[in-house]
Amino acid sequence: MTHAERIARLRLIRTPNIGPVSWHQLMQRFGSGEAALEALPDLAVRGGGKLRLAPAEVAEREIARVAALGARHVFCDDGGYSPLLREVEAAPPVLIVRRDTAMLERPCVAIVGARNASAIACRFARQLAADLAARGVTVVSGLARGVDTAAHVGAMGGNTVGVIASGIDIAFPPENAALQDRIGTDQLLVAEQPPGTEPLARHFPARNRIIAGMAHGTVVIEAAPKSGSLITARRAGDYGREVMAVPGSPLDPRAQGCNLLIREGATLIQTVDDVLEAVGPIDARMAREPRQAFAAPAAAEPMGEGDRAAVANLLGPTPVAIDEIVRQSGRPAAAVQLVLLELELAGRLERHAGARISLL
Structure with a gap:
């Protein structure tokens, strides 16, 4: 080009x-x-x-x-673009990335959940991400507080992708600035918005579609019924990807979203083997396609x-x-x-x- x-x-x-x-x-x-x-x-x-x-x-x-900023633009028909995300109808035409896009060609699983997650949920997310990374799976999440942060930290021994709703030069939440920089240095950091863009409310649903689109399946660990995590899960379902959820106590409002997903047909997850069993058949069907080539001009x-x-x-x-x-x-x-x-x-x-x- x-x-x-x-x-x-x-x-x-x-x-x-x-x-x-x-x-x-x-x-x-x-x-x-x-x-x-x-x-x-x-x-x-x-x-x-x-x-x-x-x-x-x-x-x-x-x-x-x-x-x-040490980053680069990757267009949807470039070799470094996520092959799974490319299949989504509203796939971002261009992404801004820092570091290794090759990890997107491996099996990918998204882990998302509540920002105000419980200690046990963060522990589970961290361990699940570590187990997936040890099995060669790339863990995708949104660098938010709570479950997202725990998932990224757990996957640091392998591969993890941080997808943010701001420009690639802006850390949000501020306390994750060091983690975001580490992901951009050692892993893969992805942004759709141009540099200098603040993380406005309308950018988060757009960010969530990228997380769901990059992954063979999405695991939800604690989520309120109307949370962004459920938006990500529903996008995953719309894309024909596996939706998985970790059950929780009906007395905990943070578990209501996950329990609702399971009631609606999401796969119940308790171990890394449950995740790999769920995404295995999808992984076989989602073999990487050749790079997209735009058609010749069509007759009006x-x-x-x-x-x-x-x-x-x-x-x-x-x-x-x-x-x-x-x-x-x-x-x-x-x-x-x-x-x-x-x-x-x-x-x-x-x-x-x-x-x-x-x-x-």
Whole structure:
């Protein structure tokens, strides 16, 4: 990939109104970041708005800053990108990483749980992570307080991946600064956000999808019913990965989320052998695919104003499945996706989990 193409791809994802799904659609439609950049203004106009492209200088400065931090950008079709994460529909177009991405090609298991975890939960997480690492499994977690921290510490004798919700130069929580630096020096540290980005609330669900996407399975150790750990587990289930949970006392609110997952069909985990038995069949099915290659530019579908109106009129403030829009509009799926892309680039469309969309 040329330097100009890397700059173009980075400009795309740093442009407002372009998220991971629309980034991938643009790349598939036009075949390169440079071609997509040229087409963007016209697409936004057809969607009824204007688009403010991220300047090339912004991308250049980011690349220089990342290099100065001892990190690098890895695009979704680069060799160092997680082969499992690449299969996720909303996979990050680019990640910023420090150190060894080769560990992502080994079996990976995510361990997540409560930030205010009990002492016994932290002990279990630390021991489970150590046992998995000793068996050659890469342990993935989010560098949060409690269970995440214990999992990273336990896996230090093998391989562990820390996925953070901030820029790669910002430690959160602050007390994990030394651990985060150690992971970035000896293991693998991963961030989706550009350097200098504070860990805002909206970044954590995005971080959680990366954790779930990188792993063959996710183990939850203590979690409240509406916690971020359960979001990670449900994402894992959506991706067809194994969901595992450690049972706890019904009298402990921190165990309610895990017990709920088990009731809903998650695998009950008590030992490292339970984890390996659960992810073993999945590991066999998830053999690494060749690197993704973006398609050659696709021919533009003939779209008139009547077609656009037929799609736009079916949308409203309530999220609806894209498949339902295709069915009710009677238009080809590719044509509907093009209209939705135009609306998103114009700032009129919002994407939601489960391939649902709504008008802003």
